[in-house]
Amino acid sequence: MRNILTIIRKEFQQFFRDSGNVRMILAMPIIQLLILPLAADYEVQNIQLCVVDHDHSWYVNEMIQKITSSGYVQLTAYEESMDKAMQLFEHDKADIILEIMPNFEKELITQNEASIGISINAINGPRASIGGQYLQSILQDYNQQIRLKWIQFPKINPLPMLKTEFSYWFNPSMDYRHFMVPGILVILLTMVGANLSALNFVKEKEIGTIEQINVSPIKKYEFILGKLIPFWIMGQFVLTIGLCIAYWIYGIRPEGSIGLIYMFSTFYLFVVLSFGLLISTYVNTQQQTMLISFFFMMIFILLSGLYTSIDSMPEWAQVVTIFNPIAYFVKVNRMVIMKGSDFWDILPSILAMIAMAIVLISWSVLNYRKKA
Amino acid sequence: MNNEYIIEVDSLTKKFGSFTAVDKISFTVKRGEIFGFLGANGAGKTTAIKMLSGLLQASSGSARVIDFNINKESEKIKANIGYMSQRFSLYDDLTVLENMKFYGGIYGLSNSKIQMKTDEIVKVLHIQDYKDKLVKSLPLGWKQKLAFSISILHEPPLVFLDEPTGGVDPVTRREFWELIVAAAHQGTTLFVTTHYMDEAEYCDTVSIMVDGRIEAMGSPKYLKEQFNSPDIHTLFVSLARQSKRTEI
Incomplete structure (x- = not known):
């Protein structure tokens, strides 16, 4: 001892x-x-978004505004062609490219359906997947929003919706x-x-x-x-x-x-x-x-x-x-x-x-x- | 303890792979003598000393140190010997007193005994003003004298000194040997390796090791007569030249 x-x-x-x-x-x-x-920390912020807009319509503007107003996504470039956008990718200056096809607005209104292309830079895996998810959920939200505007509600909602709400235990604020x-x-x-x-x-x-x-x-x-x-x-x-x-x-x-x-x-x-x-x-x-x-x-x-x-x-x-x-x-x-x-x-x-x-x-x- | 010999070595051998560092050496060391273990670099002195002090397992052969068998009772040997290695063994970042207290402590000395011994060492070495200084600030010669004093702090009957004066100036070497002789007067047996041949003259018995074997052994006077050599130095050089080992 x-x-x-x-x-x-x-x-x-x-x-x-x-x-x-x-x-x-x-x-x-x-x-x-x-x-x-x-x-x-894991929070993905400052996602750099490049928009390639072939349509230049009012809906596109509204959509981009919706995306950037979330605070997580920054509009860093607004290009005319996909080639130029890809260059930004290659120089790591953009995380996501959002390509809006010509006649986006027209198709949306007339055919009730329009497509956009999302390309994600997956060099940084988690950032890419979380960033993509953000963008997707923002777009979904926007989708819902414009549909609500157009649809005339019947007296009874024909499509019952399940709404999920989370409550986080032990770390309620997810800090x-x-x-x-x-x-x-x-x-x-x-x-x-x-x-x-x-x-x-x-x-x-x-x-x-x-x-x-x-x-x-x-x-x-x-x-x-x-x-x-x-x-x-x-x-x-x-x-x-x-x-x-x-x-x-x-x-x-x-x-x-x-x-x-x-x-x-x-x-x-x-x-x-x-x-x-x-x-x-x-x-x-x-x-x-x-x-x-x-x-x-x-x-x-x-x-x-x-x-x-x-x-x-x-x-x-x-x-x-x-x-x-x-x-x-x-x-x-x-x-x-x-x-x-x-x-x-x-x-x-x-x-x-x-x-x-x-x-x-x-x-x-x-x-x-x-x-x- | 009434045995005349404090160390009895019988065909002690150490092999490292195919290299035989120590080759069947046998010798005895008398109680109370200064035993000089001479040899060139690489002759096997340190290896032999490590086997005798229980730091290294012998390949074959045996030895009795004090009253214990080196192959079976090395921990008992350790409690009864002092050892000062070739490499400097004090803690540089501790003070002189802290080193003494530490080594006194691990040899189980009581606090009052440690106090007494440290006072004594401080007095003998005239280091009153340096006792609270870090060991690294002392000159090499002082460090070596301090290391020796600490190696006999627990008053062991037998001390192994492995090239204690390496790199030390002639004046300090002389002072160092005065300490060794003083310890011998108190009845301590000293087993010293060196390659300074003038130091052999301080020894009661000298053995000269070449290529892992003991080539000559006896009192300095006897050796000079036997080999018809004016001094140990000449004798050593003539023996060492026969070495086949490349280290020399």
Whole structure:
């Protein structure tokens, strides 16, 4: 026990000696949480629309006005020919081309039907599909509008209509930030935990002090716990900063118990820290550590359900997420913060974390050799 | 503990693939002596020292260090030896005192004992004004003397020093050897590797390693007579020239 305390004291002395570390651990959560939720969201705005108008009629004008008045679509060009519009596409200056055929208005009135062409620039997939959907729904709306003008209502509506209205639970205003902030908090904690612990351990290998440790009577588990605990404390500190920012800046206060979040992060941090340590027992330089942890972070983050829903991943990927600690914390954080889940709801995730922590810590203790 | 020898090595061998770094060496080290382990770069000195201190598994052969078998009881050996590696082993970003407290702590010394030892070291090394300075700000010679003092902080009966004076100026080397001799007077056994042949004269027993084998061993006086050599340096050069290893 005293040995572990000796190591913890030394780690803190070294950590605070380097003012860069202190600045990083303070600045990282603040900057990430201030910038990311405001900037990185799914809402598609400023869709650049190019209209190729072969008709020049009153209806076309009205329609374009309807489209641009939504606020999501900007009319950036008004071309005479499809060729010119395609050039804009090629230079990425337009997202959608709306081609209005000659005699649009005439056909609409006389034949009760007219067609328009929509071409979408699919370089940016999500933007294209969401932009297309916007445009389609605006056009549908417009369609309804002009039809209403023309149709004389019979006494009884011959076509009963189903009208759907959504109510969004747990995030009634569909505020994107409420969804992102808990997730980003998890990424932060993971980065701080896994990277700091891995780099710290490998640094001892690089400068050679590890040999002096290995030739001492200190036990492997003592050394590893002494290395983990300081970063565990720093992880909880970063979490606290993050939760404060979430509350002060975004007004997000957990629906559930804040103690539950800390309880989960207690186990979660042991998982990511020991994962970092495990990496460091396999590599020899800080450079290798960074590359490998970057590799795993990529996979873990993209398959964590932070950006894309796990439920819509292919089945094999869903299996992979069972072993992805980030996915658990993202889920638990959202459950507790947004839905107010209680201990029993997150118990399965806690158990999963405990299991992972035990496996990873034992693995790193086994793989760390005091004797080559 | 009444055994005359603190180290007994029997056919100790280390192979790295097809390369035999240490080739069936056998020797003994007497309790309380300064044992000089000489050899050119790549002769296998560090490999041998690492096996004896429990850092490296031997390929074959065995050795007894203090009262423990290196193949089975390396953790017990570690509790009873001091070790100063070729690479500088203190934490650069900790102060002199913080380093002493850390190493004292991991060897399980009580706080009062650590306090006593640090006071003593600070006094002996005359570093009163530097005890709260970062180790990286000290000159190399001072660092080495400090590293040695810390390696015997827990008062082990046996200390391994792997090229402790590499890159150190002659004056500081002399001061360093004064520390080693002082430790020997207190009854500590010192196992020192070096390739400075003048340092061999401080040793009670010298062994010269060439290509993983011990080619000569005995007191400096005995060796000079046996090989009819004016000094250890001449003897060493004539032995080392026989080496077939490319590292030299």
